[in-house]
Amino acid sequence: MKYLALLAAPFVAATTGAAAAAPATDGLFEAKHLATSPYSDGVPATQAGAPRWLIVGDAFGKPTEVTLLATQNDNKAYQLLVRYPSTKPCDYSVVRAGGALLVSNGSGSSGAGSCDGFFTVPASAADAVAHLFHVAREDRHPAGEAVTATFSLNRPTGRPVELSLVLDNPGKAPGVWTLPPYPDTSAWPDPTYTVRVVRDGKPVPRPDAMRGGNVLLPIAVELAAGGKQQRVVPLARYADVSTPGHYEVQCTANIGFAARTTKIEAIDAASWWDRSFTGSFTFDVR
Numbered sequence: 001m002k003y004l005a006l007l008a009a010p011f012v013a014a015t016t017g018a019a020a021a022a023p024a025t026d027g028l029f030e031a032k033h034l035a036t037s038p039y040s041d042g043v044p045a046t047q048a049g050a051p052r053w054l055i056v057g058d059a060f061g062k063p064t065e066v067t068l069l070a071t072q073n074d075n076k077a078y079q080l081l082v083r084y085p086s087t088k089p090c091d092y093s094v095v096r097a098g099g100a101l102l103v104s105n106g107s108g109s110s111g112a113g114s115c116d117g118f119f120t121v122p123a124s125a126a127d128a129v130a131h132l133f134h135v136a137r138e139d140r141h142p143a144g145e146a147v148t149a150t151f152s153l154n155r156p157t158g159r160p161v162e163l164s165l166v167l168d169n170p171g172k173a174p175g176v177w178t179l180p181p182y183p184d185t186s187a188w189p190d191p192t193y194t195v196r197v198v199r200d201g202k203p204v205p206r207p208d209a210m211r212g213g214n215v216l217l218p219i220a221v222e223l224a225a226g227g228k229q230q231r232v233v234p235l236a237r238y239a240d241v242s243t244p245g246h247y248e249v250q251c252t253a254n255i256g257f258a259a260r261t262t263k264i265e266a267i268d269a270a271s272w273w274d275r276s277f278t279g280s281f282t283f284d285v286r
Helices: 123-133
Strands: 027-035 043-047 050-059 065-070 077-085 093-097 100-103 106-111 114-122 148-154 162-168 176-179 193-199 221-223 228-234 245-259 273-285
Touching (some): 050 093, 050 100, 077 123, 100 114, 100 123, 148 245, 148 273, 162 245
Antiparallel strands (some): 027 050, 027 093, 043 050, 077 114, 148 162, 162 228, 193 245, 245 273
16 A cells, blocks of 8 residues: 655645635545645645645545544544545545645555545544544543553663563553554654663763664553553663663653453554653662
């Protein structure tokens, strides 16, 4: 499956001579001559919250699949997937709903004669989008609120210093799935575990060789009522702690939860409930 990535750099759109006008009715349309700067024929729109200008093209046919899922705990942003028939190469599209013009973040081919459009929808437009496509707006709901977390430092003899995180779900609390935080490219390469290390009052840089992906929590691990989970990672992944000195460590674990009643294959953006846990400690290397 091929996808068209989010527009990342400005480009100048060709002027067509057509009068600038938004569509008179709500629907899904071609996004033509998409640009990051105003031009004479361009209609203002937004793409993932950023201003864009474009010419609205022909309407697409009736979508065959639509989902509208919250991507934040406060339900202020949504992920919209629209699968629609098209005889043209898949490209950017634009949704008009309740006066808002929303440009797709990208597009992809879902098979011959079919395209997928991916949109970021603000809460202010979510109800209008749901009404347009006759789908339910799927909000997030709390999960794993009773879970507590404990950070500790392990210094096993002859082995590197380890950072340990134990999640504890009380016996009367419902079971949950533990997850990485909902995908956030700004936090790449390690969205789950953030560690700041200071030696003798000076920050210790994270070794480039130790950079990598999510190492603390694999996807969808069950945490039953009354259960515990432990995750251990070498502290050297985040800082060189072999030099003698006094070390201060601050940790944040960004962890997602989903109700255990949700089937693992059905976990989606709206199933997530993101939480953050913090801890700190000190130790000396002599």
